[in-house]
Amino acid sequence: MTGAASYLLERAWVDGAVHTDVRVVVEDGLIASVTPDGSGPADPRAEGTTTAIPGLTLPGFRNTHSHAFHRALRGRAQRGPGTFWTWREQMYDVAARLDPDGYHRLAVAVYAEMLAAGYTAVTEFHYLHHQPDGTPYDDPNAMGHALIAAAAEAGIELTLVDACYLAGGIDRPLTPAQRRFSDGDAEAWAARMGRIEGDRVGGAIHSVRAVPREQLGTVVAACTGRPLHAHVSEQPAENRACRAAHGLTPVELLARTGALGPRTTAVHATHLTSADVALLAESDTEVSLCPTTERDLGDGIGPARRLADAGVRLSIGSDSHAVIDAFEEIRAVETDERLASLVRGRFHAADLLGLGGGRIAAGAPADLVTIDLRSPRTAGAGADEHAAVFAATAADVVRVMARGRVLLGDDSGDPGVAHAHRADLGRRLAEVLEDLSTHGEAP
Ligand SMILES: [Zn+2]
Structure with a gap:
């Protein structure tokens, strides 16, 4: 044979x-x-x-939450005080510099870094859809296709979840920096998402901030039979805004619109009520914990032990790529629990390895x-x-x-592999990131 x-x-x-x-x-x-x-x-x-x-x-570890372009912020977004919300402004500046070719080059290098860090599969939560002023590219999925090609080139298994992103907050319009994320409405988003050429394509509700309540059902329907991801309760401010507008937590709102279920992944799920935990468990919704990002952004410590005790399936994501290290990510699930509970050994090492999903x-x-x-x-x-x-x-x-x-x-012995050795990988990342910081001027 x-x-x-x-x-x-x-x-x-x-x-x-x-x-x-x-x-x-x-x-x-x-x-x-x-x-x-x-x-x-x-x-x-x-x-x-x-x-x-x-x-x-x-x-191999499965990385269930990534925004490849956030890698360009590593180190550079660490100056001075701030919050998640001020970090987000820096992130938008990077986003404005990217076009399909530049995103392809960056993503190849980032996915290679992931492979060298133990991840052999990644779910890319993609919302950088259009040109900076919101005009679609000639191929309206040029950015998504750039990511799919980059993953194939790097050799990582990619699931692209294309995010619907329509609003700058609950009852707030998009800011200029957010225009390229939006398709205008959920119907147009679904039509574009349905034309992505790839083997593993799903959808995402960026967050209950970014998709108005009355359009959530359209996103859910378009994701029938596909993975559906959503950022959920990453920040207390999101919970407050959602309660004020709808009288519901983000998890409750997603449950009402049929968004939870075995093909759904709630990303972060940091600030949850007991009822939220029960809804995630009952619906068999997975939770993607991203502890190195959550600590980097000052999000808080997610209730990993409570979720696991309730029977919620957990996985890990490197999200903003402040750190790309599968070992650090699973270790942080336990060590963050220790900081919050003052108790060691909240998870067995075997269970933490299981978070890798392979x-x-x-x-x-x-x-x-x-x-x-x-x-x-x-x-x-x-x-x-x-x-x-x-x-x-x-x-x-x-x-x-x-x-x-x-x-x-x-x-x-594979001549097509650029990242066979770690030194080559670092050089390639440096070239791509240098190019992005010097040649791509934000408009
Ligand atoms: Zn994210």
């Missing part, structure tokens, strides 16, 4: 525990077989050599992330999930396989 490759993983996370000498056969981008503890017959599909992979191998199992995508257990950070921290969760960082990722392609690591 051709096309199959065999690997012997020194240690690997399989079925909720770390095993040694795990044989994995990969074929057509999928895991064909997994044999823990070196036992069992060799898989006949993998003839010839077996590649030994030292270190601890984990399933599995090393037959039939699963061949997304394998290997960390070095002898780095300055991980040395002596053990060789199990505790080392991964409480010691490792993105810098300890030494090998990344996504859909069967080795995208980072010494055994990457």
